[in-house]
Amino acid sequence: MRSTVFALRTFALSLLASAALAHAATVTGIVTDKTTNKPAAGDAVVLVDVQAGMGEVAHATTDARGRYTLKEPGSGPYLVRVTHQGAGYFIAAPQGNAPGDLAVFDVAAKVQSVSIEADVLEVESENGQLKVTERYFVHNMSQPPTTQWSPHSFEVILPADAVLNGVGAQRPSGLPTTVKLEPDGPKGHYSFNFPIQPDEGDKDTLFQLSYNLPLRGGKYTFSSQVTLPAENLAVILPKSMTFTAAAGTAFKSVPEDPSVQTFVAKNATPGKSIEFTISGEGSIPREQQGAAASQQPEMGGQGSGGPQDTGGGANANQPGGGIGAPIGTPNPLSKYTWWILGGLALLMAAGAAFLLRKPADAPGVPFDAGASSHPSSASLSQKHALLMDALKEELFELESERISGTIDAAEYAEVKAALETVLKRALNRK
Numbered sequence: 001m002r003s004t005v006f007a008l009r010t011f012a013l014s015l016l017a018s019a020a021l022a023h024a025a026t027v028t029g030i031v032t033d034k035t036t037n038k039p040a041a042g043d044a045v046v047l048v049d050v051q052a053g054m055g056e057v058a059h060a061t062t063d064a065r066g067r068y069t070l071k072e073p074g075s076g077p078y079l080v081r082v083t084h085q086g087a088g089y090f091i092a093a094p095q096g097n098a099p100g101d102l103a104v105f106d107v108a109a110k111v112q113s114v115s116i117e118a119d120v121l122e123v124e125s126e127n128g129q130l131k132v133t134e135r136y137f138v139h140n141m142s143q144p145p146t147t148q149w150s151p152h153s154f155e156v157i158l159p160a161d162a163v164l165n166g167v168g169a170q171r172p173s174g175l176p177t178t179v180k181l182e183p184d185g186p187k188g189h190y191s192f193n194f195p196i197q198p199d200e201g202d203k204d205t206l207f208q209l210s211y212n213l214p215l216r217g218g219k220y221t222f223s224s225q226v227t228l229p230a231e232n233l234a235v236i237l238p239k240s241m242t243f244t245a246a247a248g249t250a251f252k253s254v255p256e257d258p259s260v261q262t263f264v265a266k267n268a269t270p271g272k273s274i275e276f277t278i279s280g281e282g283s284i285p286r287e288q289q290g291a292a293a294s295q296q297p298e299m300g301g302q303g304s305g306g307p308q309d310t311g312g313g314a315n316a317n318q319p320g321g322g323i324g325a326p327i328g329t330p331n332p333l334s335k336y337t338w339w340i341l342g343g344l345a346l347l348m349a350a351g352a353a354f355l356l357r358k359p360a361d362a363p364g365v366p367f368d369a370g371a372s373s374h375p376s377s378a379s380l381s382q383k384h385a386l387l388m389d390a391l392k393e394e395l396f397e398l399e400s401e402r403i404s405g406t407i408d409a410a411e412y413a414e415v416k417a418a419l420e421t422v423l424k425r426a427l428n429r430k
Helices: 001-023 285-297 334-342 348-357 380-405 410-430
Strands: 023-033 046-048 055-061 067-072 080-082 087-092 102-104 106-108 115-126 127-141 146-148 154-157 161-170 181-183 189-192 207-215 219-222 230-238 242-245 251-253 260-268 275-281
Touching: 023 080, 046 067, 080 102, 087 102, 106 380, 127 146, 127 154, 127 348, 154 207, 230 275, 242 260, 260 275, 380 410
Parallel strands: 023 102, 106 146, 115 230
Antiparallel strands: 023 067, 046 055, 046 080, 080 087, 115 127, 127 207, 154 189, 161 207, 181 189, 219 275, 230 260, 242 275, 251 260
8 A cells, every 4th residue: 555655656746847847948048248249258147037036046157158058947937137247137038949148248437439318307397396307318339339337327417406306217128217326426416326238229228317496586597517428408398487598508499399398408518517597387298298299200210310310320429400400300309209208207117007008109219128119010929028028127127126225125015016016917918
């Protein structure tokens, strides 16, 4: 009898082992250093379980040819993370026998050819306070391509009396993520400890801040400064408010949208203040703007390349654009229409939910990782895969912030719950 029981147990265990092996998969890939165009040898590679607290479930090291192999203990979903010169790069673990190839870049504290494509201030007023959302679109067009990363990766100068409400950043692909902003020198000077990776096509790195300012006598005078050369400095405000540029400041009105006022100054230089005064009260009518944006013709992108194009394509760093140009040329802020008019929330959950409902033909910067510049050309399955990749990426970033202590427990719990809810919805749609 005991021998029979033992035999049955052994048989059952063998079935379980067979089932586990059937579900287990192997992820293999090649890591290439795009700075040197050589295999990235000796880099640490980790398999991260997205639905198990972002735990590390498998480890490997790239060989002399940049190759690695990881064993998946289950059905996932997983992320593959590669650490190269201290910087992390990651992709969603591929399904089936697809290769898990990854590109990394060498890291330097300061990189040439890093500049601000646009510094965009969206200004509203309520109850004696200005509400400002400021977004920096930062180019990294380094050759060879190199990631700029240090405790002072990107420095900003805010008004000394600004009260910060939220801070976020986004790599050239992926969703916005909350980050920590560190004081750096005199009051109002801050630094982002966030990598500025090389541009990916027409996508660059975004930094976003929201802050309040007190109105004095119903107005506030800005003395804006940039820390890198900036191709565009733009101010957007409701029709009910008044914008007054200081003498000698070359702001020009741009008809970006009929429901708001847009003023643009070109070629801001570090160390030189650009002054302007905002007065009055009002809020930006986002719903109307969103509708107007959706009715506009295709703008920006790599194909336009005209003198006004700031779409990040091959001609994006050419002089001129948007100021005094012939009628019918693209708007200088066309690339940022959806960011500016949509009022992007900093919370990752909001970004993820937007992905689920964003129309295929919505203009502006795509939020999904690695998406085509023409979203309508992608199939539903491709869009679903891109969404899944982005959600996995943001869960990984969230856990990284928790481990490094840059997010408090309450915010961590709130954002994680929201992201997991969206992830479950996406999985149910599969």
